[in-house]
Amino acid sequence: MEKLYISGGNPLRGTVTISGAKNSAVALIPASILAESPVIIDNLPHINDVEIYIKILKELGAAVKLEGSSLYIDPRGIQSKPLPNGKVQKLRASYYLMGAMLGRFGEAMIGLPGGCNLGPRPIDQHIKGFEALGATVESMDGSLSLKATELRGDKIYLDVVSVGATINIMLAAARSEGLTIIENAAKEPEIIDVATLLTSMGATIKGAGTDVIRITGKSKLLGCRHSIIPDRIEAGTYMIAAAATRGDVTIEQVIPRHLEGITAKLEEMGIRVLEGDESIRVAPQKQTPFRSVNVRTGPYPGFATDLQQPMTSLLSISEGTSVVTDSIYAARFRHVDELARMGARINVEGSSAFIEGNAAGLRGAQVTASDLRAGAALVVAALSAQGVTEIGGVEHIDRGYDMLEEKLLALGANVWRKDERVGIHGA
Ligand SMILES: CC(=O)N[C@H]1[C@@H](OP(=O)(O)OP(=O)(O)OC[C@H]2O[C@@H](n3ccc(=O)[nH]c3=O)[C@H](O)[C@@H]2O)O[C@H](CO)[C@@H](O)[C@@H]1O
């Protein structure tokens, strides 16, 4: 069992380069299934979710080669096979196999997805979309079976703004006959990224990034080359970590517009953030305590729920009371009890955390990450704390942070990983 150790208190200083976005990568890889010639995806992050997806594609019969950060996928050998359990349960984004396999073969049998345990995460809107396109969807023994003799475009109004449903419907619609219109679509940058790939493959997609997306499908899509957008959640995590350690960090290879939600909140706390064209700097701070703020998560361009947990750590070391409300995942507060072990004072009521900030800071402790961003929250807290923090549940963090220790070490953090069975890496 691996653990991450952080001896806190070092201000992070220097530059860090952000990797390609996890939530794009895990949609672009299955999107390649729809093509009838090779797809090359550049700027691929080296994270566990991507590794699992590569294995799934190989299992389906694709020829896949990873060279550095470029992934070559030849989807021609892919066969329609059931994937009831196993790897699909290890990540959330395995649900994209439903849209992609349905689009390519007119059938799919996929186990229900895994991913972070954030409370209920239904996929009824995905199913509603597939049914509107002409598929019959049946639930059996923890899997969904989808079948369509013909996929035909339709108008689909999403009852809930959903990233996954928007992308999944786009995938199936890209190989459907005629026009599909998604209303009340999600507007996250990763949706534009997937639309760009599908357009390069030959589909016609208008309106991605707005709440109405129009997709005109093609019976045959071809391969292409595509570079993944920067990971705004990884970037936001480093911004928060820089502030929490009162460091001076330039975060490179980002799209600052994608970071407006977090930038605005940091500035409201009195933290200096300087925007470049493709970089963002969290500059040295005055020694006065950070101000408390209230945060409410929302669909993009609102404050990202995936940054709510690390933000809670920063607010724990600010002055005054902050209220953090997660309107996307009401139960996304499993990090709170762990932060309490480090001295944070947080009460959760309903979908809100009431944080009594303590500018004197946190102290190292033994903690466990229950999910990916809970892990990020604990890393931020540990970097700022006095003493050593031992973080378990590292496998969750590895789902989404590319070269975390290497990047933190280069910024001056004192971090190492220990596998109880083998010894120490990266000290
Ligand atoms: C792989 C991936 O991209 N994961 C992201 C994606 O997850 P994911 O795509 O699973 O999240 P959604 O955008 O679908 O979920 C948003 C909200 O809609 C609800 N909902 C969703 C679908 C549905 O059919 N029915 C329904 O009720 C969910 O329970 C949630 O409350 O967006 C989330 C919200 O930005 C992020 O936290 C995740 O990092």
Ligand SMILES: C=C(OP(=O)(O)O)C(=O)O
């Ligand atoms: C919730 C997340 O991921 P997933 O949807 O893949 O579980 C996340 O990236 O914070």
